[in-house]
Every structure is written in C-alpha cells, then in structure tokens.
Amino acid sequence: MSDKKTKFIKTPIKGMSDMLPSDMRLRESVLSRIKKSYAGYGFMQIETPAMEHIENLCSNQGGENEKLIFKVLKRGAALQRDLENGRYDEMADSGLRYDLTVPLARYYANNSEQLPSPFKALQIGSVWRADNPQKGRFRQFTQCDIDILGDESNIAEIELIAATSQMLLNLLSDIDISGLTVHLNDRRILRALCLSAGFSEEDIPSVLISLDKLDKVGIEGVRMELLENGCGKEQVENYLRIYEKSTGEEDFAESITSAVYGILDIEVIKSLQEIMRSVQAMIDPTVSIVFDPTLVRGMGYYTGPVFEVTLDGYNFSVAGGGRYDEMIGKFTGNNVPACGFSIGFERIITILKEKQTDSVKIGADSLAILVAKDITREQKTEVFARAKKLRSEGRTVSVLPMKRNLNAQFKKLEEEGFTEFEKVYRAD
Numbered sequence: 001m002s003d004k005k006t007k008f009i010k011t012p013i014k015g016m017s018d019m020l021p022s023d024m025r026l027r028e029s030v031l032s033r034i035k036k037s038y039a040g041y042g043f044m045q046i047e048t049p050a051m052e053h054i055e056n057l058c059s060n061q062g063g064e065n066e067k068l069i070f071k072v073l074k075r076g077a078a079l080q081r082d083l084e085n086g087r088y089d090e091m092a093d094s095g096l097r098y099d100l101t102v103p104l105a106r107y108y109a110n111n112s113e114q115l116p117s118p119f120k121a122l123q124i125g126s127v128w129r130a131d132n133p134q135k136g137r138f139r140q141f142t143q144c145d146i147d148i149l150g151d152e153s154n155i156a157e158i159e160l161i162a163a164t165s166q167m168l169l170n171l172l173s174d175i176d177i178s179g180l181t182v183h184l185n186d187r188r189i190l191r192a193l194c195l196s197a198g199f200s201e202e203d204i205p206s207v208l209i210s211l212d213k214l215d216k217v218g219i220e221g222v223r224m225e226l227l228e229n230g231c232g233k234e235q236v237e238n239y240l241r242i243y244e245k246s247t248g249e250e251d252f253a254e255s256i257t258s259a260v261y262g263i264l265d266i267e268v269i270k271s272l273q274e275i276m277r278s279v280q281a282m283i284d285p286t287v288s289i290v291f292d293p294t295l296v297r298g299m300g301y302y303t304g305p306v307f308e309v310t311l312d313g314y315n316f317s318v319a320g321g322g323r324y325d326e327m328i329g330k331f332t333g334n335n336v337p338a339c340g341f342s343i344g345f346e347r348i349i350t351i352l353k354e355k356q357t358d359s360v361k362i363g364a365d366s367l368a369i370l371v372a373k374d375i376t377r378e379q380k381t382e383v384f385a386r387a388k389k390l391r392s393e394g395r396t397v398s399v400l401p402m403k404r405n406l407n408a409q410f411k412k413l414e415e416e417g418f419t420e421f422e423k424v425y426r427a428d
Contacts, residue, residue, distance in 0.1 A: 013139070014133050014139070015137075015139030015140065016139055016140040017140075021416070025362070026352065026353065027349060030171065030345075030348065030349065031124065031144075033167075033170065033171060034124075034167060034171070034343075035124075037166065038146055039122075041159060041162075041163040043120045043121065043146050044120060044121060044122060045121075045122045046121050047123070048100070048103035048104065048106075048125070049097075050097060050126065051094045051096060051097070052095060052097050052102060052106065053093070053094055053106075054069075054094050054095050056103075057069050057095045057098065057102060059102070060300055065098040065099065065129060065298075066098070068098060068129040068131050069129075069130065070095055070128045070139075071092035071094075072094045073091050073092055073093075074091060074093045079091060096127075098128065099127055099143060100123045100125060100145045101301070101324065101327070101342075102327070104123060104147055104149075105324075105330070105331060105338070106331055108121075108336065109331035109332045112336075117149075117150040118148050118149060118150040118156070119148070119150055120147075120148050120159075121145075121149065122146050123143075123145045123146075123147070124142065124145075124345075125143065126140055126142055127140075127142075128140050138346060141345070142345045142346060143343075143345060144343045144345045145340055145342045146160060146163065147160075147338060147339065147340035147341075148160060148339050149336060149337070150336060151339070152337035154274060154275050154278075156339040157275050157305050157307070158275055158282070160321065160339060160340070160341040161184075161275070161289070161341070162282040164309065164319055164343060165279070165283045165284075165287045166283060166284070167343075168180055168319065168343070168348075169283075169284055169286070171348065171352075172311070172351070172352075174352075175351070177312070177313075177355070179286065179311060179312025179313070180286070180310075180311060180312075181290060181309065181312070182279065182288065182309050183290060183307060183308045183309070183317075184275065184276060184289060184295070184307045185291065185292050185293060185295040185305070186304055186306065187297075187302045187303060187322070188268050188303075188304060189260065189268065189269070189272075189293065190208055190211075190293075190296060191204055192264035193242065193256065193259060193260060193293075194207050194208070195263050196238075196263055197235050198232070198234065198235040198238055198239075199235050199239065206231075207226065207231070207239070208296050209296075209298070210225045210229070211294065211296055213225070214294050219244060222240065223236055226239075242256070243293075243294070256293060268304075271305075272291065272305060276289050276291065292308075295307070295308060299324075301324040301326070301327045302323065302324055303326055304322065304323035304325065305322055305323050305339075306320075306322030306323075307321060307322060308320040311351075314351075316344075316347065317344065318343060318344045318348055318351075319341060319342065319343040319344060320341070320342060321341035321342055322339065323337075323338065323339040324338050324339070324340070325337050362396055362417035362418060363396050364419060365395055365396070365420075366395065366396035366397070366398075366418045366419055367395060367398070367419075367420040367421070367422065368398050368400060368413050368420070368422070369383055369386075369387060369397065369398070369399045369421075369422045369424060370400055370401070370402040370403075370406075370409065370421065370422065370424065371383055371402055372402050372423075372424060372425045372426055375424055375425070376426065376427060379424060379426070379427060383399060383424055384399065402423065402424075
C-alpha cells in the first residue's frame, strides 16, 4: 500500500474563479438590478440544466464555440464498450453548455404548451468553454440572456434592444459611462453581399468567419485569409471592394442597396431602418444606434437582424444577439420565430470593479455584536435572543467572537459595511 500523500491544490482550475464576499455582493447587486429592469419589460425568469445532450451542442449551430465544449463521458458499461470497440468519437453523451441559447431552444420545444406566446424569457446562469484563459476571457462565466420566442415581427428586436440599452445605461451611469452604441446588421444582407460578389452558398459561412475578423486584422488580413482558404481572387476583390470604397455610413448603406439589388428583398432593409428609428425614439438620447455592415456575430444559427453594444473608450462589445428563427425547428420540425440578446456579464463586472472606488457594502443599519470569550451562558442566550428580534425587524445582525485587536476588527467590519458595533463582556 502506497504511503504517498495526495497533493492538494488550493488554487481554482485555470480560467475559473473563486468569489470573495465582496465579489458576490457586487454580482448579486448587479443581478438584482438586471432582473428588475428586464421584469419591467415583461421578461420572465427560467432555468435550464448546466449539461446538455451532446447532439444538441454539436449541431453546427454554435460556430467556433463547438470546438470549445467540455464533453462529459458516458459511464460504466456504455463507456467500456466504446473503448473496447475504438469508438472514441462516441464516448461522450453530454457536455457542459457553452451558451444559453441552445438550451433555451430545447426548453421551449419541450415546454411550449405550458408557456405564453409570444414568450419573453430571462435566463441567467453559468456557461463553460474550453478556451485559452486571459483577461476578460474565462472557462466558466455567467451569461445573462433575454429572448422573445413566437414573435415574427420586428417588435421583438425593438423590445430586446430597447430593454438592454436602458438596462446597461442604468448600470453604467453610476460610474459615469454614458456612451453606448448599438450596432445593427442583418445576416440576410451579409448573405446577399456574398452572393453579389460571386461566392456560392457553400462559401458563405467561411467568408463570414473571415469578415468577422475585420476589426482585428483589417482589409488586408481578411483578403489574405480568404485567398488562403481557396476563394477565387475575383470574388474576393469584388467582395472587399465595397468595404474599401465606402467613406461613411450613408455611402455604405447606399452602396449595399445597389450591390444586392435583385438578390435581397427590399423589405429587409426597410425593416432594419424601422427598428433603428423605433429604438432611437424609445431610448435615452445618449445611446446611439448605427448600421454596421461589418457586424457578423459568430454563431451559425442567426437568420436575420444581429446586434451588438459597445461602450465609448472600450474596444470590445458588452452585449450581442440576433434572430434565430430556425433553431427550435431542429427539435420540433416546425420553425418558431426567435430573437435574443445576451449581455457580457463578466465584462460589465470587470468594468464596475475597475471604476468603482467603493465596493458594494453589506447594507445600511447593520450591527456587529462582538462577544468576549468568557461571557456566561445566560449572556449568550440574551445576545442571540436580541439578535433574533432585530433580524425580524429587518436589520442585518452578525454575532461574532471578540478579537484581541479590536481596532483591526472594527476596521475590517467597517470595510465590509457594518455601521454599528456593540461589545459584550462577561457580567461580574
């Protein structure tokens, strides 16, 4: 029998985080405000399991995220049979969800008869991606999604964008960030531009993956990647010419309308313009909404309008989403109109932590009762009875052993947010 001692590791797995009490107070405060804000628009909270069937996760709907699934192996005899027969690709039967949209589609397909139509869902939970961890990028993180299922009109987009813009504005106004920009595009426009350049339908997913990198690698980087992927030089030049020629948003919109004439239903552009005008009328004037023809969104399931929100002074988005009318049909055989918006909860928390000088405190009118080590049993009973009475009146009360260094203890408790202190010594 080996006497080798197990080496325990005290740090969390790379890309995952421990949450201190101060972290949790901030997160819970933000979540509470998010829930309250979205509830005002009629969104109802639901919950789905952390694990999904592997078939659902590997359905060519999740774009690059499908390469980042934490797969869960089969158990017992089923796993052993796959090992013995060399069926290594079939050894997983489930996986941790990489987003909340695929689980929502399955949830709606399974429960639609018990839900209102249209259904306005709010879902908050952890997701997992086997990514390369770095600042602002984790392997486990919280997502917060709102979705409208069963509404084929652009009212869904208008509600989602307005609700999320106002919620973000409320959250970030505390730290003097008011410059929000909503970027809007449509996957049907992106498809039409590809076809107008001479690409085939089969080429479109790969072309859009390259275009999605435009802000990082520039026009030349996109050109090089498209050519390396085997795209024809003439098609590549036709495709990128419209992006190179444009000098402003109005010119670009005019160029696109001309380029996709006869390929794209003009109602798509009219609907996009209607969404923009309607949202602008509903939201704070400090929020801008712009047509962004380079906006792709990486998920393969988007079928119509797509959108993202950026903050002035930051080079990343804090929210994104779009319409995905065909996903629920994968489960039921009948397509259901669906549109959703997801906020980058972890990025927002990071911004708040960097900008806020004061952390979220325990709460006003909170009392710490510090008791000496040698107090009598009767005194302890009296202390706990009093604490119970105060808690029933709505106060926060914490009964704690008194430390030798009272000044240091008081300072730490004040940092946590306690506003009152009582000391209880042994009664003579």
